Amino acid sequence: MTKEFAQTKEKSRKTAPAGATLHQKILGDIENNIVSGEWPPGYRIPFEVELAKHYNVSRMTANKVLTQLATAGLIERRKKSGSFVAQPRNQAAILEVYDIEDEVRSLNKAYHFRIEECRERRAPESDGLRLSVAGKESAIYVVCLHFAGTQPFCLEERLINLKTVPQAEDMDFSTIPPGKWLISQIPWTAAEHRIFATIADERRSDLLKLPPNSACLVVERKTWDVSGPVTAVRFSYPSDKHAIIARFAPASA
Amino acid sequence: MTKEFAQTKEKSRKTAPAGATLHQKILGDIENNIVSGEWPPGYRIPFEVELAKHYNVSRMTANKVLTQLATAGLIERRKKSGSFVAQPRNQAAILEVYDIEDEVRSLNKAYHFRIEECRERRAPESDGLRLSVAGKESAIYVVCLHFAGTQPFCLEERLINLKTVPQAEDMDFSTIPPGKWLISQIPWTAAEHRIFATIADERRSDLLKLPPNSACLVVERKTWDVSGPVTAVRFSYPSDKHAIIARFAPASA
DNA sequence: GATTTTTATATGTATATACATTAAAAGAAA
DNA sequence: TTTCTTTTAATGTATATACATATAAAAATC
Known part of the structure; x- marks a missing residue:
């Protein structure tokens, strides 16, 4: 019998349906x-x-x-x-899903996060993070540092629209990261990504523990639901540790 | 005979190779x-x-x-x-369309391009650009520099699979850039993007006229059609001049 | 030993056939 | 008409068979 086929593996993922061919x-x-x-x-x-x-x-x-x-x-x-x-062309951090904890765990690293800052913010500030064109609505501003093992993995800066997500007002993000919590609150209906490279500024270098003049991959995302803008977020990744994989294929595959 | 099969269309794109099955x-x-x-x-x-x-x-x-x-x-x-x-699939992304000429023109700049290199390439080389898992098929390797006005805008390195696109063999890219030409030849059915940031190496700095230690946004894309891999391409952008915008909406909508 | 030829083997493509499944269409009954 | 049943036409899956093709490995030759 050649080798083990391991048909009945305990960690079998894709269980064949009952009437499978x-x-x-x-x-x-x-x-x-x-x-x-x-x-x-x-x-x-x-x-x-x-x-x-x-x-x-x-x-x-x-x-x-x-x-x-x-x-x-x-x-x-x-x-x-x-x-x-074949050699794997796998990984997958599809742009829209993007759960950082999953991503870290898929690298077989321990995950934890730390809230660096959390406050209400009414007027747009100079960091360029904006929620809506109007920009007059008040929002919660959270800065969250994600770790893979003991290493900083990604810096998250986020605005949460209090008009669309009022329950964010009294939310305590010490046990659940803001991104994960938001997904449980609001289903997004549209998103826009802006992806670019930059040299890490002092704050980023500091928090992400990067040497000076490091390249940095920045992903900014705005999400809307039917009633308006939900959240604007900026992820900063050390370039050498990360890439974004986006895959597009016909629905069937 | 039911209908016209249009086997011998004048604008037939994918000419079946001689020994086609x-x-x-x-x-x-x-x-x-x-x-x-x-x-x-x-x-x-x-x-x-x-x-x-x-x-x-x-x-x-x-x-x-x-x-x-x-x-x-x-x-x-x-x-x-x-x-x-089938109905054409949900747009899913600006990412895959990505016509550089359009992009440049939308910035109200004059567009032109220059082929830096064009040759056949059989074995995978050290630059990491790969076509298929097998990697044994021969391909055309083209390097193309795109300009916005007089400034370099984007560096394109591309492999074109001669098995899937045999007509690339004798193609002259001096009048039409490889990306644009390919779109007219082959419809892709799947694509995979890898986006990351890096510090520009000497070749990139040189061609893109960048100062040393510049951040650089790199987009790598592989495309497949039903019969296999079509092309693998790497775009390098000066970070301060460019960002990628990608929009996603739910499949249902 | 080095080179060429042969052989064996696994994949690649195609055929003819069989029966299962599904859903549109036609027919029968209410 | 409306509803139920039957027929029928298309896809879906699987078989056994045949021969082509590429190539690793063995055999034969130099």
Whole structure:
């Protein structure tokens, strides 16, 4: 039986639905083995005929599954040699989701955060962070430093519109970071990102523990819900520690 | 014969390579009809059996082509009714469109570009620009500098997969920039962006006329069409001159 | 030992066939 | 008409088979 197929893994992610086809079943199993790390990049996965025998299907069925995995980029196929798990082009920090805690944990680092500042703010200030064109509504201003292990990972500066999210007024952000809390309060309907590079200023260098003249990746996001602007936030990342991955594909995939 | 298949269209884009398989041939024809607008969204494309008869292949072959088009999101299939050209997907992002000439003109600046380098490239090189997981396919490597007025605006380094875009082999990029040309050749179905900040290296500083230790915004993009990877490109922007704007709205809307 | 030729093997493409599933359309009953 | 049932046409999945193609590895030759 060649190797362990690990069909029934405890940490199996994509459980095949009840009425799954053989194709889907096999596809799911292989996918699981790859994403779980059971079959690491470079690993030679079972030959078509082995798969066919193991699942008691025809070679054509196994072939179709492997072909699909190959066009999806998960495996690479070589004649006479077999099929191999491809080097991952994975990660994924899709722009719109962007939960920093998840991101840190996906790097296998411990996550914690620290609130650096939290106050009400009525007039726009010189830091460029703006909520609406009108800019006259009062807002909560929070500065939050996110850590991966003991290292600063990302600096978050955020304005929360008190008109749209009045419950932010008395909110205590010591136990839940503002971004995470907001998601639980308000569903956004539109977002706008502005992404640019800059040399870290003194405050950023200081908080993020960066050497002078470091490049810094800045992501500014404004979010609206149906009733108006919800929040404006600026994330500053040390450039060498991070990149943003955004993937666009047809809905089906 | 049902309808015009428009196999021999004058503005046919993706010329099927000489030794193309039937699968590729049929796929290419249908793709052309869709992207050229010959078959608009909602148009009912020929049934499997009609395609099979027209190309003199078995239904299985036609079925596989249509299945691939469906998973790529170009068509939608309905039992008993047939297969229909899908509605164009949600815009999702300014990111993928990204025509530099438009961008420059929107700043009210004169646009021109200069090809710095253009050659064939077989093996992956050390600059990190990669096309496919396999990485063994040969590609065209083009370096193009874009100007806004007299100032360098953006540095473009691009790999074009000769397997997917064979007509790039003899292409002369002195009159049309590679990015613009590619859009006219191949419709992408998936894209992946990686955005990060860095300190400009010597080549970038030199070409973009930047002072030393400048921050630089880098956007790397890979695009695929149904038949595989199309192009990998890296744009380097002087940070102080540019930002990326990306807008997202819920898929439903 | 180095080079060329052969062979074995895994993938790649295509066929003909079978039956399942789904939903539009047509027909029958209320 | 309206509702229910049956038919039918299209896709969906899977099979067994065939031969083509590329290539790693073994064998034969130099």
